[in-house]
Each structure stands twice: as C-alpha cells, then as structure tokens.
Amino acid sequence: xxxxxxxxxxxxELALKEYRFQDIRTLADKIDPATxxxxxxxxxxxxxxxxxxxxxxxxxxxxxxxxGHDDLLIRRxxxxxxxxxxxxxxxxxxxxxxxxxxxxxxxxxxxxxxLLGRAYKQLYVNEGxxxxxxxxxxxxxxxxxxxxxxxxxxxxNLVALISRARRDGIxxxxxxxxxxxxxxxxxxxxxxxxxDAWDYATALEAAVALDDEQTALxxxxxxxxxxxxxxxxxxxxxxxxxxxxxxxxxxxGKSILPVLEYALLQRDGSKVELHNIGDSARNSxxxxxxxxxxxxxxxxxxxxxxxRCNAIARISDSTTGSPKGTGFLVTGSKLKPAWGDAPxxxxxxxxxxxxxxxxxxxxxxxxxxxxxxxxxRPKVVLGELLYSSLRTELDISILRIEAPQGSSSIDPFPxxxxxxxENPDEQRIYVIGHPSGNEMAVSLYDNSLTEYENQYVRxxxxxxxxxxxxxxxxxxxxxxxxxxxxxxxxxxxEGVLLNEIKARLQ
Numbered sequence: 001x002x003x004x005x006x007x008x009x010x011x012x013e014l015a016l017k018e019y020r021f022q023d024i025r026t027l028a029d030k031i032d033p034a035t036x037x038x039x040x041x042x043x044x045x046x047x048x049x050x051x052x053x054x055x056x057x058x059x060x061x062x063x064x065x066x067x068g069h070d071d072l073l074i075r076r077x078x079x080x081x082x083x084x085x086x087x088x089x090x091x092x093x094x095x096x097x098x099x100x101x102x103x104x105x106x107x108x109x110x111x112x113x114x115l116l117g118r119a120y121k122q123l124y125v126n127e128g129x130x131x132x133x134x135x136x137x138x139x140x141x142x143x144x145x146x147x148x149x150x151x152x153x154x155x156x157n158l159v160a161l162i163s164r165a166r167r168d169g170i171x172x173x174x175x176x177x178x179x180x181x182x183x184x185x186x187x188x189x190x191x192x193x194x195x196d197a198w199d200y201a202t203a204l205e206a207a208v209a210l211d212d213e214q215t216a217l218x219x220x221x222x223x224x225x226x227x228x229x230x231x232x233x234x235x236x237x238x239x240x241x242x243x244x245x246x247x248x249x250x251x252x253g254k255s256i257l258p259v260l261e262y263a264l265l266q267r268d269g270s271k272v273e274l275h276n277i278g279d280s281a282r283n284s285x286x287x288x289x290x291x292x293x294x295x296x297x298x299x300x301x302x303x304x305x306x307x308r309c310n311a312i313a314r315i316s317d318s319t320t321g322s323p324k325g326t327g328f329l330v331t332g333s334k335l336k337p338a339w340g341d342a343p344x345x346x347x348x349x350x351x352x353x354x355x356x357x358x359x360x361x362x363x364x365x366x367x368x369x370x371x372x373x374x375x376x377r378p379k380v381v382l383g384e385l386l387y388s389s390l391r392t393e394l395d396i397s398i399l400r401i402e403a404p405q406g407s408s409s410i411d412p413f414p415x416x417x418x419x420x421x422e423n424p425d426e427q428r429i430y431v432i433g434h435p436s437g438n439e440m441a442v443s444l445y446d447n448s449l450t451e452y453e454n455q456y457v458r459x460x461x462x463x464x465x466x467x468x469x470x471x472x473x474x475x476x477x478x479x480x481x482x483x484x485x486x487x488x489x490x491x492x493x494e495g496v497l498l499n500e501i502k503a504r505l506q
Contacts, residue, residue, distance in 0.1 A: 028059060033060075033064045041069060091119050092116065113143060120136035133164065133168075141174065159181050186215070200229075204220050208256070220256055224260070254283050256286055259287055261302065309440060313329075313345075314440070315362070317361070318368035324367075327346055329408070329410065330343065330411060343403040359391070387505060394455060394501060395496060412479060431483055456481075470483040481495030483495050
C-alpha cells in the first residue's frame with residue numbers, strides 16, 4: 001500500500017529524528033512521486049539534506065525527476081547529493097549544464113554557481129590543479145561582486161580560496177584583496193540585527209583570515225551557542241578550516257579546532273572521523289573563552305576520548321589487506337587476574353575465530369591489526385587465542401598481543417548507566433571504530449541507551465559493517481560493551497556487556 005505524501009513526510013521526519021536510517025529507503029519505495037506537490041518535494045529534500053542522508057537524497061530526488069517533476073530545485077538538490085558523495089566530476093557536468101539553461105540573475109542560477117564553486121574547491125583539495133582553484137574562485141566571484149543571493153557565503157569562500165592560492169603560489173588575474181573582504185564581512189555581521197548561525201561561522205572564518213584569534217574565539221562562542229548550529233553546520237565549518245585554511249598545528253588552530261570538535265561530539269547525529277584530529281597540542285584558551293571555567297573540564301573530556309582511541313585498531317586480512325572489523329586493548333588482569341597486566345586484544349568471534357560455526361572471515365593467524373591513531377600507524381600480528389565464545393553466545397574472541405608503543409588500554413567500567421527517560425542527556429552512547437573499514441570515527445546518534453537484557457545492552461546508534469568489535473562508551477567515556485550486531489526487527493544495535501564477559505572468565 002502506497003503512502004500519501006503527508007503520511008510519508010511524517011514517517012520520514014520520525015525516522016530521521018530517531019536515526020532509523022535503514023528505514024528511509026524502505027519509505028521511499030512506498031510512495032508515488034507523481035502525487036507530491038512542489039512544497040512537499042521541497043520538504044522531503046530539505047529533511048534528508050539536513051540529516052546529511054545524501055545517498056537517500058540522490059535516490060528520492062531521482063524518483064521525483066523520473067516522475068516528471070522538472071523543477072530546477074530538484075535537479076540542484078540531486079546534484080548536491082552527488083557532490084556530497086564525492087562524485088565531483090559527475091556533479092560538475094550536471095551543474096555546468098544547468099548553468100547554461102538558466103539566467104544568471106535567477107535565484108536558482110546563483111545557487112548553481114555556488115555549488116560549482118564548492119565542487120571545484122573540493123576537487124582542488126582532492127587532486128590539486130591550479131585550474132580547479134581558479135574555477136572555484138570564478139564561480140564565487142560573480143555573485144559576490146553583484147551581491148546576488150547570500151553574498152556573505154560567496155565572500156568568505158573567496159577570502160579562503162584567494163588566501164589558499166597565495167599560500168600555494170598560484171597566480172590569479174583578479175586583484176581582489178582577501179583581507180579587505182574579510183574586514184567588510186566582519187563589519188556587516190557585527191551590525192546585523194538578527195545574525196544566524198552561518199553569519200557567526202562566516203565571522204569566525206573572517207577572523208581566521210585576519211589571524212585575529214580573540215575575535216575568532218568570540219564568534220566561535222556565539223556560533224556554538226546558537227540554536228541552529230547542529231552537526232551539519234559544525235562539520236562543514238571544521239572541514240573548511242582544516243582543508244582550505246590548513247590551521248591545524250597553528251596557534252589559532254590549537255585554540256579553535258578542538259573546541260569545534262568537542263561541540264560536534266555533543267551534537268546528536270554527529271559522526272567525526274578521527275584521522276588527523278587531536279594529534280597536535282591543544283591549549284585551554286579556546287575552551288575557556290567559549291565555556292568559561294567549565295571549558296577545562298570539556299578539554300579533559302576530549303583528551304580522554306583521544307586516549308581511548310589509542311587503544312582501538314582496525315582488523316584486516318594480513319594477505320589481502322581487506323578490512324574486516326575493529327578491536328581494542330584491555331588490561332589482561334581487568335578481565336582475568338591470571339592474564340597479568342599486559343594488554344590483551346578483544347573483538348567479536350564473528351570477526352576472528354578458529355571455529356567454523358562462527359563463520360568468521362579470519363582465523364587468528366590471518367589477522368593483522370593497525371593502530372590508526374598512533375604515529376606511523378603500527379601494524380601488529382596477534383598471538384595466542386586466550387578465549388573464544390561462539391557468535392551465538394557471547395560472540396567474543398580475546399587474544400595475546402604485543403601492544404605498540406603509544407597505545408593505551410580500555411578497561412571495563414563496573415557500573416552501568418541507569419536508563420532514565422526523564423534525563424535523556426545521560427543516555428548518550430558513543431561507538432568508536434572503523435565503519436566500513438574506513439578511518440576511525442566516533443559516532444553519537446540520539447540519546448540512545450535503550451535497554452538491558454541478560455548479557456546485552458541495546459542502543460540506537462547506527463553502525464556500519466566494520467564496526468563489529470568496537471568499544472561502546474557512556475557519555476563519561478566509560479567502556480561498558482563490545483559492539484556485536486544490529487537487531488533489524490527492533491531497529492536497535494546490540495553490544496555484549498564487558499561485565500558479563502569478565503564474569504564468564506572467572
């Protein structure tokens with residue numbers, strides 16, 4: 001039975017709110033796209049974009065186009081979804097075609113040019129090439145000069161890209177002064193009566209352009225306390241500061257980037273890849289400027305999180321290099337006193353196991369573990385299998401390991417958080433691992449601790465293949481479980497409690 005558009009929108013909004021991302025494609029297959037009105041189409045695409053569900057956005061926008069909806073907004077949103085999946089060349093071809101069809105003064109015309117600028121900017125980050133950078137500048141420059149649309153967004157991108165061209169030694173024909181544009185933007189936003197979150201992000205970036213750390217921190221505080229600064233906005237700002245401004249390791253970067261990273265990790269729906277963040281020294285100035293005395297506590301939380309990450313490793317096939325899952329170090333005596341104080345390596349038996357019934361892709365002798373957060377990313381082979389429980393029981397394998405220098409251990413926390421629906425902020429669950437075998441990422445979805453049953457804890461945090469064997473943490477970063485599997489019928493994920501593992505070993 002097909003859903004009516006209004007029913008679909010209600011179901012979609014609820015699924016996104018509850019981070020039931022696996023349901024979104026199912027819902028899209030239950031609609032007749034021809035029955036949707038333009039406002040309903042716009043609402044659908046806006047909901048998906050807000051939660052960064054770009055694959056689903058591409059699919060649904062494509063459905064609307066095939067059903068005969070020939071609105072430029074739909075084509076543009078479809079193309080944006082393509083770009084956000086890093087299909088840059090395909091997106092650029094589509095955008096250049098759209099730009100030729102629409103008048104330069106139309107609203108959608110300048111939106112298309114803005115996306116072209118973004119596409120060429122990302123292509124330069126990915127592949128280099130002076131022409132890519134020049135094309136990005138050209139796309140932003142036209143509407144900045146004519147003040148069409150949201151010219152502040154175009155202006156700050158011009159500042160960033162012209163500054164990057166100068167650092168990279170790329171010559172430009174236009175003599176625009178990025179410092180003057182940055183000062184003009186700051187002046188405009190300073191006297192704007194109702195500044196939004198993007199205004200504060202723009203002012204932050206303009207202050208970075210002028211190397212004005214105090215002004216940048218002031219706007220960081222305004223940005224992060226704005227009601228509309230959610231995971232989508234903060235992750236976009238972080239990407240711009242790292243990829244285009246390259247402020248990691250600089251004084252202003254040490255103050256601002258960790259503050260933004262911490263804030264992002266407190267937003268529901270965040271997923272932060274940990275490659276190349278937290279490696280440089282941090283100072284407390286940024287935390288104190290944004291959060292006052294509590295800032296020091298927040299910085300300690302971030303330091304603890306990074307320390308936890310040094311215990312986590314990606315598991316691969318030593319022959320093919322194919323990633324198979326995640327595992328982590330635990331002090332041996334914390335699980336079983338006879339094992340001593342040297343670390344042991346914990347993962348799922350459906351990832352590593354000698355038993356055929358576990359259907360694991362690796363036996364212990366085939367596994368190679370890579371500590372991606374430690375300098376030089378050491379790779380280590382595993383030793384003796386100390387314990388293995390079938391995947392139908394605890395689904396745990398524990399092995400000896402020569403832990404690399406710089407690693408840490410994650411030890412079981414004996415006290416489990418109480419499920420309290422009246423204080424949902426305390427129910428947060430963090431899962432840190434290597435989703436789909438990619439770089440290490442920490443995910444927070446929903447205030448998501450849901451239930452306990454026997455040896456299991458259940459939570460809403462969506463995880464991908466490759467997260468099997470990841471440690472599961474509370475809001476205070478206490479380790480309580482090993483991620484185990486998804487329960488599709490309950491639309492939950494399940495971890496094996498570390499306390500239960502410890503009890504079985506005694």
